[in-house]
Amino acid sequence: MKYTSTEADALIDQEFAVLDRGEITLLDYMGTDKAIVDAARVSVKGLKKVTDDESLIRRLVSDRHTSPLEMVEFKFRAKMPLFVARQWIRHGTAHVNEMSARYTVVPDEVYVPVRTRIQGQSMDNKQGSDGSEVDEVAEALMVFDQSAKRSVESYHDLLDKNVSRELARGPLTVFHYTEWIWKIDLHNLMHFLRLRLDTDAQWEIRQYAEVMHSMAWAVAPMTMRAFRDYSLDSMHLSRMEVEALAGLFGPLLEESMGGKLSMGMLDDAALNPIITMHLDQKCSKSERSKFGNKLRRLANFYLNGNEVRPG
Numbered sequence: 001m002k003y004t005s006t007e008a009d010a011l012i013d014q015e016f017a018v019l020d021r022g023e024i025t026l027l028d029y030m031g032t033d034k035a036i037v038d039a040a041r042v043s044v045k046g047l048k049k050v051t052d053d054e055s056l057i058r059r060l061v062s063d064r065h066t067s068p069l070e071m072v073e074f075k076f077r078a079k080m081p082l083f084v085a086r087q088w089i090r091h092g093t094a095h096v097n098e099m100s101a102r103y104t105v106v107p108d109e110v111y112v113p114v115r116t117r118i119q120g121q122s123m124d125n126k127q128g129s130d131g132s133e134v135d136e137v138a139e140a141l142m143v144f145d146q147s148a149k150r151s152v153e154s155y156h157d158l159l160d161k162n163v164s165r166e167l168a169r170g171p172l173t174v175f176h177y178t179e180w181i182w183k184i185d186l187h188n189l190m191h192f193l194r195l196r197l198d199t200d201a202q203w204e205i206r207q208y209a210e211v212m213h214s215m216a217w218a219v220a221p222m223t224m225r226a227f228r229d230y231s232l233d234s235m236h237l238s239r240m241e242v243e244a245l246a247g248l249f250g251p252l253l254e255e256s257m258g259g260k261l262s263m264g265m266l267d268d269a270a271l272n273p274i275i276t277m278h279l280d281q282k283c284s285k286s287e288r289s290k291f292g293n294k295l296r297r298l299a300n301f302y303l304n305g306n307e308v309r310p311g
Contacts, residue, residue: 031072110148250302
């Protein structure tokens with residue numbers, strides 16, 4: 001069976017512009033939400049179907065059963081500055097074939113940031129900018145432009161002197177554009193997107209991630225909706241953060257329940273009104289149960305200081 005999506009088919013071979021000279025294209029895809037559902041149901045073949053497709057996908061994503069998600073694959077062509085490519089390639093869970101500067105003369109395409117990207121160094125984030133415009137922004141833009149021209153001129157000067165391509169590329173900067181074909185499954189694409197859509201990711205790579213995110217929605221909307229709810233727009237808390245949150249939560253829970261808190265008070269009957277009041281009514285019975293268990297964990301932290309763990 002071939003799984004197809006009308007929305008995704010309309011995107012095939014369309015070039016989407018990114019940055020000043022970059023682009024990204026969805027060349028092909030394999031599978032849709034239905035492919036994930038069919039793969040997951042193999043595990044319970046012969047049993048009566050008790051879950052609709054979207055509920056099953058949400059359960060897979062929330063419980064991190066990722067193998068069925070790997071049944072969907074994407075093939076992209078992307079053109080990006082070398083520094084973006086070096087961040088991108090660290091996600092070693094894809095198949096990549098990149099343009100080689102040993103085999104071909106590199107096009108004269110160099111990334112020059114727009115004025116609003118010429119920002120100061122953040123004092124808190126050692127690897128990022130702080131969002132503020134530098135004082136000499138016009139001069140900085142001129143330096144970027146002159147550097148791009150010099151690198152291209154030096155590169156062609158070496159080629160004209162019959163220097164080999166593998167050495168002549170030396171003057172090219174990390175702002176020069178490269179191009180590759182990148183194939184990845186949906187599970188690992190979701191991991192890439194979770195990291196590269198984060199506000200801590202460099203702005204330039206986020207622009208590519210946003211386009212791929214919209215393409216993934218066209219291929220597997222139910223899965224991407226679950227990804228948004230359980231990963232992209234969720235958060236992970238450390239033990240220390242859970243303790244701090246429990247300190248805020250405990251007194252509020254005592255106030256709502258009208259008395260001093262004890263674990264014996266937190267059965268389903270007691271928690272259901274709180275869950276009903278605060279949790280989206282579209283959430284499934286399983287999601288409501290998980291939320292209740294998390295509330296009990298917070299209460300346990302509040303009452304006991306922490307949960308008992310070895311060591």
